[in-house]
Amino acid sequence: MSKITTYSPEIREHAVRMxxxxxxxSPSEWAAIEAIAPRIDCAAQALRGWIRRHQTDAGQRPGATTEERECIKVL
Known part of the structure; x- marks a missing residue:
């Protein structure tokens, strides 16, 4: 069975900044992700998701922002 790890928002922000x-x-975004993920001790796919969420929140990618998703949950 796999271990589920929850990372604090500070760690996520630091990882995205890195x-x-x-x-x-790096030659590509994925290469940067694969280089940084072991340093933070997280899966590369998790880090990729944090990057995508950051890009969506910044308006660089289409989709609901974190704030909008929270509003939807409340409704």
Whole structure:
């Protein structure tokens, strides 16, 4: 059975910041994610999801923002 780990918002923000800083040094976004994920001790796919959520919240990708998703949950 796999272990489910919950990361604090601070760790997620730090990880996203690290990826954004290393994008210019890496040949692709995925290469940056694979390089950073072991440092944070998280799965690369989890980190990719955090990046996508950040991009959606920043308006760089289509979709409901975190704030909108919270409103939908309340309704």
């Amino acid at each position: 990826i954004l800083e290393h994008l210019n040094e």
